[in-house]
Amino acid sequence: MDIKINEIKIMPPTEFTPDQLIEEKEINSPSMLALQELQETTGTALYETMEEIGMALSGKLREKYKLIDAEKLERRQQALLRLLKQIQEDNGATLRPLAEENSDPNLQNAYQIISLAMALTDSGLSKKKKRALQAQLDTLTAEEGWELAVFSLMELGEVDTATLASLKRFMQQAIDNDEMPLSQWFRRVADWPDRCERVRILLRAIAFELSICIEPSQQSRLAAALVRLRRLLLFLGLEKECQREELICQLPPNTLLTLLLDIICERWLSVIGCLTDLPL
Known part of the structure; x- marks a missing residue:
């Protein structure tokens, strides 16, 4: 049988209420009936209880x-x-007065x-x-x-x-x-x-x-x-000791401490470059 696409009618989805869904599924067990009754009779009370709990909890948290x-x-x-x-x-330690400006x-x-x-x-x-x-x-x-x-x-x-x-x-x-x-x-x-x-x-x-x-x-x-x-x-x-050694060895100022830090941090390539520039 040949079916033409333009002849197919797409029906809008059917809306079901919760009661209709239960009827369609033919669920008549005591547990489902109890659940349905609970939803209908205590839904509002449950919401109000949750709201009260939330308000009480927020108050306690604030405290x-x-x-x-x-x-x-x-x-x-x-x-x-x-x-x-x-x-x-x-x-x-003493506290000096703040400058007026x-x-x-x-x-x-x-x-x-x-x-x-x-x-x-x-x-x-x-x-x-x-x-x-x-x-x-x-x-x-x-x-x-x-x-x-x-x-x-x-x-x-x-x-x-x-x-x-x-x-x-x-x-x-x-x-x-x-x-x-x-x-x-x-x-x-x-x-x-x-x-x-x-x-x-x-x-x-x-x-x-x-x-x-x-x-x-x-x-x-x-x-x-x-x-x-x-x-x-x-x-x-170590700064003062490094400055003293720089004077004794006639090194440029503020070089020995930086070099020492590089050695300790194992920055070997950088250290080698520094050594070649020093007048040793």
């Missing part, structure tokens, strides 16, 4: 996050007070935080005065991002906006980049004035974050960055 935030804030402050006390004992809000907040933290380390404070200072410190440390400015002021005594921005960029790179060799990190800080002090600022800021961090993945990243910066600071400690 939980409030507790987490409060605990995190307290841990930050306690860590700050401990570190400030340690720095004062190590090198007698310095209007950077981050530095102004950091200055106030240090002033309040120093005041709170006084064991002779009355309870009323301590609560008042603590309330002010709570307000200033409620937001994140103040730590690096605080440690910069504590280490350098004074810092400008450009220096703070440079430290922020370097700190983020140290956390994010886990494959850069030590010699390359050194080249990035080679032109910094007070580079040992600045690396110590980054070390303290990252160590501070690690001491209050509770997320495992972030803990791993911070710990890895801390190790990299510790290694960098260790080799920067």
Whole structure:
């Protein structure tokens, strides 16, 4: 039999209601009847119950996050007070007044935080005065991002906006980049004035974050960055000895430390090229 395509009529799909589907399938088992009844009689109640559970859960989560935030804030402050006390004992850190032309809000907040933290380390404070200072410190440390400015002021005594921005960029790179060799990190800080002090600022800021961090993945990243910066600071400690050897051997300035880092990092091709250029 020949069938002509243009004679075929395509019928629109038939719409079925759930009741019709059940009738078509002739499902009359007790379990299916019970399910149908449950869908019809408790659907709205089930939805309302789920909605109430969701609202209750969200409320409990909000309370939980409030507790987490409060605990995190307290841990930050306690860590700050401990570190400030340690720095004062190590090198007698003092806080210089901010320059009048310095209007950077981050530095102004950091200055106030240090002033309040120093005041709170006084064991002779009355309870009323301590609560008042603590309330002010709570307000200033409620937001994140103040730590690096605080440690910069504590280490350098004074810092400008450009220096703070440079430290922020370097700190983020140290956390994010886990494959850069030590010699390359050194080249990035080679032109910094007070580079040992600045690396110590980054070390303290990252160590501070690690001491209050509770997320495992972030803990791993911070710990890895801390190790990299510790290694960098260790080799920067060889700088004076390298400068002395450069004078004795009449080598160009600022070449021996970089060469030493390349040797330790096993960058042999680069090292051979450097050796051929040195007047040995």
